[in-house]
Amino acid sequence: DAGVTQSPTHLIKTRGQHVTLRCSPISGHKSVSWYQQVLGQGPQFIFQYYEKEERGRGNFPDRFSARQFPNYSSELNVNALLLGDSALYLCASSLTGLDTQYFGPGTRLTVL
Protein backbone atom coordinates (compact mmCIF):
# COMPACT_ATOMS: atom_id res chain seq x y z
CA ASP A 1 0.00 0.00 0.00
CA ALA A 2 1.17 3.51 -0.75
CA GLY A 3 2.13 5.70 2.15
CA VAL A 4 1.44 9.38 2.55
CA THR A 5 2.43 11.28 -0.58
CA GLN A 6 3.25 14.96 -0.89
CA SER A 7 3.82 17.27 -3.82
CA PRO A 8 5.90 18.98 -4.89
CA THR A 9 9.12 17.61 -3.40
CA HIS A 10 10.91 20.93 -3.57
CA LEU A 11 9.74 24.47 -4.20
CA ILE A 12 11.47 27.82 -4.49
CA LYS A 13 9.47 31.02 -4.07
CA THR A 14 10.22 34.69 -3.48
CA ARG A 15 9.00 36.85 -0.64
CA GLY A 16 5.40 37.95 -0.96
CA GLN A 17 4.37 35.08 -3.19
CA HIS A 18 1.76 32.45 -2.44
CA VAL A 19 2.32 28.68 -2.27
CA THR A 20 0.09 25.59 -2.27
CA LEU A 21 1.33 22.26 -0.95
CA ARG A 22 -0.56 19.03 -1.49
CA CYS A 23 -0.94 15.82 0.47
CA SER A 24 -2.61 12.47 -0.17
CA PRO A 25 -3.20 10.33 2.92
CA ILE A 26 -2.86 6.60 3.28
CA SER A 27 -5.89 4.83 1.82
CA GLY A 28 -8.61 4.61 4.47
CA HIS A 29 -7.22 7.42 6.60
CA LYS A 30 -9.67 10.26 7.13
CA SER A 31 -7.48 12.70 9.03
CA VAL A 32 -4.61 14.82 7.79
CA SER A 33 -2.27 17.00 9.81
CA TRP A 34 0.30 19.55 8.67
CA TYR A 35 3.60 20.39 10.34
CA GLN A 36 6.40 22.86 9.75
CA GLN A 37 9.94 21.70 10.45
CA VAL A 38 12.57 24.40 10.48
CA LEU A 39 16.14 23.21 10.07
CA GLY A 40 17.50 21.88 13.35
CA GLN A 41 14.13 21.72 15.09
CA GLY A 42 11.35 19.22 15.61
CA PRO A 43 8.12 19.45 13.64
CA GLN A 44 5.66 22.08 14.80
CA PHE A 45 1.93 21.49 14.44
CA ILE A 46 0.02 23.75 12.01
CA PHE A 47 -3.39 22.17 11.31
CA GLN A 48 -5.38 18.99 11.68
CA TYR A 49 -8.41 18.05 9.56
CA TYR A 50 -10.85 15.21 9.92
CA GLU A 51 -13.70 14.54 7.52
CA LYS A 52 -13.11 17.95 5.90
CA GLU A 53 -13.51 19.79 9.20
CA GLU A 54 -10.71 21.63 10.96
CA ARG A 55 -10.06 19.88 14.26
CA GLY A 56 -7.03 21.76 15.50
CA ARG A 57 -4.86 24.74 14.73
CA GLY A 58 -1.38 25.55 15.96
CA ASN A 59 0.16 28.91 16.71
CA PHE A 60 0.62 30.13 13.13
CA PRO A 61 -0.51 33.40 11.52
CA ASP A 62 -3.60 33.71 9.35
CA ARG A 63 -1.35 33.61 6.28
CA PHE A 64 -1.47 29.86 6.74
CA SER A 65 -4.66 28.06 5.72
CA ALA A 66 -5.64 24.56 4.73
CA ARG A 67 -8.51 22.48 3.55
CA GLN A 68 -9.42 18.84 3.13
CA PHE A 69 -11.26 17.45 0.15
CA PRO A 70 -13.96 14.74 -0.06
CA ASN A 71 -11.30 12.19 -1.04
CA TYR A 72 -9.44 13.16 2.18
CA SER A 73 -6.50 14.74 0.37
CA SER A 74 -5.45 18.11 1.65
CA GLU A 75 -3.85 21.39 0.64
CA LEU A 76 -1.82 23.78 2.74
CA ASN A 77 -1.76 27.37 1.51
CA VAL A 78 0.65 30.05 2.63
CA ASN A 79 0.17 33.67 1.53
CA ALA A 80 2.60 36.58 1.56
CA LEU A 81 5.61 34.35 2.02
CA LEU A 82 8.37 35.45 4.37
CA LEU A 83 11.98 34.28 4.50
CA GLY A 84 11.14 32.59 7.80
CA ASP A 85 8.62 30.33 6.08
CA SER A 86 11.51 28.39 4.57
CA ALA A 87 11.17 24.91 6.03
CA LEU A 88 10.25 21.29 5.42
CA TYR A 89 6.47 20.97 5.44
CA LEU A 90 5.29 17.58 6.57
CA CYS A 91 1.91 16.00 6.14
CA ALA A 92 0.74 13.13 8.33
CA SER A 93 -2.36 10.99 8.08
CA SER A 94 -4.22 8.85 10.57
CA LEU A 95 -7.46 6.93 10.68
CA THR A 96 -9.35 9.28 12.98
CA GLY A 97 -6.94 11.98 14.11
CA LEU A 98 -6.88 10.41 17.56
CA ASP A 99 -4.47 7.61 16.74
CA THR A 100 -0.95 7.17 15.40
CA GLN A 101 0.10 9.55 12.65
CA TYR A 102 2.10 8.41 9.63
CA PHE A 103 4.26 11.00 7.91
CA GLY A 104 4.95 11.76 4.29
CA PRO A 105 8.42 12.67 2.94
CA GLY A 106 7.68 16.39 3.08
CA THR A 107 7.93 19.39 0.76
CA ARG A 108 11.06 21.50 1.06
CA LEU A 109 10.07 25.16 0.65
CA THR A 110 12.75 27.77 0.10
CA VAL A 111 11.77 31.44 0.18
CA LEU A 112 14.28 33.85 -1.37
Next chain:
Amino acid sequence: AQSVTQPDIHITVSEGASLELRCNYSYGATPYLFWYVQSPGQGLQLLLKYFSGDTLVQGIKGFEAEFKRSQSSFNLRKPSVHWSDAAEYFCAVGARTGGSYIPTFGRGTSLIVHP
Protein backbone atom coordinates in the same frame (compact mmCIF):
# COMPACT_ATOMS: atom_id res chain seq x y z
CA ALA B 1 0.51 22.65 27.76
CA GLN B 2 2.66 19.63 27.08
CA SER B 3 6.36 19.82 26.28
CA VAL B 4 9.23 17.49 25.45
CA THR B 5 12.90 17.84 26.28
CA GLN B 6 15.60 15.91 24.51
CA PRO B 7 18.68 17.01 26.42
CA ASP B 8 21.26 15.63 23.99
CA ILE B 9 21.59 17.45 20.68
CA HIS B 10 24.20 15.00 19.38
CA ILE B 11 25.14 11.47 20.46
CA THR B 12 28.12 9.62 19.04
CA VAL B 13 28.49 5.86 19.42
CA SER B 14 30.61 3.16 17.86
CA GLU B 15 28.96 0.54 15.70
CA GLY B 16 27.96 -2.40 17.86
CA ALA B 17 27.78 -0.36 21.05
CA SER B 18 24.58 0.12 23.04
CA LEU B 19 22.52 3.28 22.75
CA GLU B 20 20.23 5.26 24.99
CA LEU B 21 18.53 8.49 23.88
CA ARG B 22 16.89 10.53 26.60
CA CYS B 23 13.45 12.06 26.54
CA ASN B 24 11.63 13.90 29.30
CA TYR B 25 8.10 15.15 28.97
CA SER B 26 5.73 17.45 30.76
CA TYR B 27 2.04 16.69 30.67
CA GLY B 28 -0.67 16.71 33.31
CA ALA B 29 -2.43 13.49 32.38
CA THR B 30 -1.38 10.08 31.12
CA PRO B 31 0.58 10.84 27.98
CA TYR B 32 0.72 9.22 24.62
CA LEU B 33 4.44 8.91 23.85
CA PHE B 34 6.25 8.30 20.59
CA TRP B 35 9.69 7.97 19.09
CA TYR B 36 10.21 8.82 15.44
CA VAL B 37 13.34 8.59 13.29
CA GLN B 38 14.16 10.89 10.39
CA SER B 39 16.87 10.22 7.83
CA PRO B 40 18.34 13.23 5.99
CA GLY B 41 15.80 14.83 3.67
CA GLN B 42 13.11 12.33 4.63
CA GLY B 43 9.87 12.33 6.55
CA LEU B 44 9.43 10.80 9.98
CA GLN B 45 9.13 7.05 10.54
CA LEU B 46 7.42 5.76 13.67
CA LEU B 47 9.74 3.56 15.76
CA LEU B 48 7.43 2.82 18.67
CA LYS B 49 4.61 4.22 20.76
CA TYR B 50 3.21 4.00 24.27
CA PHE B 51 -0.48 4.49 24.95
CA SER B 52 -1.04 2.36 28.06
CA GLY B 53 -0.21 -1.01 29.59
CA ASP B 54 3.26 -2.50 29.70
CA THR B 55 5.76 0.29 30.29
CA LEU B 56 8.48 -1.42 28.22
CA VAL B 57 7.61 -0.99 24.58
CA GLN B 58 9.19 -2.85 21.69
CA GLY B 59 9.52 -1.17 18.33
CA ILE B 60 10.91 -1.71 14.88
CA LYS B 61 14.60 -2.07 13.99
CA GLY B 62 15.43 -3.53 17.40
CA PHE B 63 14.55 -0.41 19.39
CA GLU B 64 12.75 -0.35 22.72
CA ALA B 65 11.66 2.37 25.12
CA GLU B 66 10.62 2.43 28.74
CA PHE B 67 7.97 4.72 30.18
CA LYS B 68 8.81 5.86 33.71
CA ARG B 69 6.00 7.95 35.12
CA SER B 70 7.92 8.88 38.28
CA GLN B 71 10.72 10.37 36.20
CA SER B 72 8.51 11.72 33.38
CA SER B 73 10.82 9.94 30.97
CA PHE B 74 10.54 7.79 27.87
CA ASN B 75 14.11 6.86 26.93
CA LEU B 76 14.90 4.99 23.74
CA ARG B 77 17.37 2.12 23.79
CA LYS B 78 19.05 -0.28 21.41
CA PRO B 79 21.51 -2.97 22.53
CA SER B 80 23.73 -2.87 19.43
CA VAL B 81 23.80 0.04 17.01
CA HIS B 82 24.25 -0.42 13.26
CA TRP B 83 25.74 2.19 10.93
CA SER B 84 22.34 2.53 9.25
CA ASP B 85 20.88 3.83 12.53
CA ALA B 86 22.60 7.16 12.00
CA ALA B 87 19.74 9.66 11.77
CA GLU B 88 17.75 12.23 13.72
CA TYR B 89 15.53 10.89 16.49
CA PHE B 90 12.47 12.71 17.78
CA CYS B 91 10.50 12.06 20.92
CA ALA B 92 6.91 13.29 20.98
CA VAL B 93 4.14 13.53 23.54
CA GLY B 94 0.54 13.50 22.36
CA ALA B 95 -2.29 15.27 24.10
CA ARG B 96 -5.95 15.07 23.36
CA THR B 97 -7.32 18.56 22.83
CA GLY B 98 -11.04 18.59 22.20
CA GLY B 99 -11.73 16.44 19.20
CA SER B 100 -8.15 16.19 18.07
CA TYR B 101 -4.89 14.70 19.16
CA ILE B 102 -1.87 16.97 18.83
CA PRO B 103 1.69 15.69 19.25
CA THR B 104 4.40 17.98 20.52
CA PHE B 105 7.89 17.10 19.38
CA GLY B 106 11.24 17.59 21.01
CA ARG B 107 14.00 19.29 19.07
CA GLY B 108 15.62 15.98 18.24
CA THR B 109 18.85 14.10 18.90
CA SER B 110 21.28 13.51 16.08
CA LEU B 111 22.86 10.05 16.25
CA ILE B 112 26.33 9.66 14.75
CA VAL B 113 27.69 6.12 14.35
CA HIS B 114 31.41 5.52 14.06
CA PRO B 115 32.63 2.38 12.26
